[in-house]
Amino acid sequence: MNLNLKPDETFRGDFSTRNSDTAILRFPFPFHDDKYMYAVNLEPHVRGGPTAAYDAIFDLDEHYIGECRDRALTLAEDPLRCQVLPHMIEAEWDTLELLMESLAFDYPEHFTLTKSGTDRHWVNRPLGLDRNFTFGDASSLPLPPFEYITRQVQGDFTLHDQRENTLFMDGGMVTSQADWSLNFDLGMTFHEWHGPVPVAHELGVFDRALAYLMRLPYGKPVRRLNWTLTVHPRLDTSPETYPIWGPDKATITPANVGAHMCLRVELQTLTRLPRSNAILFGIRGYLIRLDELVRVKKWAMRLHRVLRDLHPGIAEYKGTSRYRQTIVDYLGAFDDGSIISPGTGSEQASLREVTTA
């Protein structure tokens, strides 16, 4: 796959990142229907889906270099964004192996992994890395194995140990999250870290999801989508930096909503790891400005309806109260009220040009 990598993009400060037409068309739009409610919504994570974002096991795109750089900036400011409890060392190696093998398979022009016994040779051409190391020997890598490899992949990752009939969040690389803190949630059980989520507990969503994940077999990863709204294409919307990005939430006006407001979608993958029996949770985030998204007719109409009719508790939890009506008004201009088909695909081979008042 040719990624058309952009050499220098920013996701803070001047927010220079933009989505190309290709990136817009491959966006994993999350809404099947005109209404949204929490559901377990897990499906097999096999290559292929409604857009090209589903074509690889761990999806990379044109923003790869910029996102890896943004992660490095965040880690330099706050090293505790990457933490793994000591008993998870086997899961660290599992993660490194899975990510290296997946990237080398899906993107052979960018990544190469050569194996001989426990000797490994890893080449990451976009980031200019060339490393010989010994699998299982942490001293042969410049960083702990989990941190070493997750600095080279887009999206956040958490590691989950399975014991005492639940899953514990016992590690993670979390630099592009929708307002949750790894340092605070580290070591929590499944129900504890989901504690603040409204409505879903009462629907039994978390009980069912946990029961399903406890039986997740090796070799059969699953995926689901989650979403929120973010002002600017900012990756680091963490509690840690809330004083930095919080003020943006009060700046949305009818004039700037299309250019500043982004839909953030997480393509979440859950993979059983072979040696540790832990689960690797991948949270691959995609940001799209509303004025990019409305170039797909169906997505503009559907997002309008979902946000207009969103459950008040969910709207509150997702932090949308300051700008939801402004977004609904903006998107409403693209919605003629006609019936649109179920499903998330764009149903367009190319993008329409859109001019807004």
Added chain:
Amino acid sequence: MIKSRPLYRPFTLDVSGRAHLVVTDQPELPEMVDLPSVDLEIFTVQTVSSEIEAPVDGNRRAFHAVVDLLAHLPRRLANDKIGLRIYAIGTEAFVWDVHNIARAAGLGSAEIHLTHAGSLRRRVYCAHCKTMSEDVTDNIVLCPGCGASLLVRDHFSRRLAAFMGVKVDAEIPGEIPAAESLYQ
């Protein structure tokens, strides 16, 4: 209901234990605790700077401060812990500190019993600078680390033995609601 907050049980003796250590952050065990007629080792906190008189009962030990007690605990747990049950009675932050020290010393979670007694005051973790505020009784607290006014969220971390605090006026700086005294 705070889903990340544990449910605490009243003090009851775990009869599967061979020895029993009761620790509290108060000068005496709370009256609600119905002491059984077995030998208990009891740690209390007197909060005095002067010398603490040795209690008549050799199995009781008083400490000058909570920190003093917690500092002593790992040494106590380093030896003679086979069949030991530990019971922590006190504020939420204290009982989880005891829990985490006991786990680090090798006790299993079934060997540790936590009873929340006394004040509802909270330890608050500043999400922005990681500083802890102790004994918080209001729902908004000034962080002694970074100076932010923190709204105390109903989200509890057992590992940090603390609730999360986030800047209350992050979106519109200076817009700080009146604090309410919710955690007496």
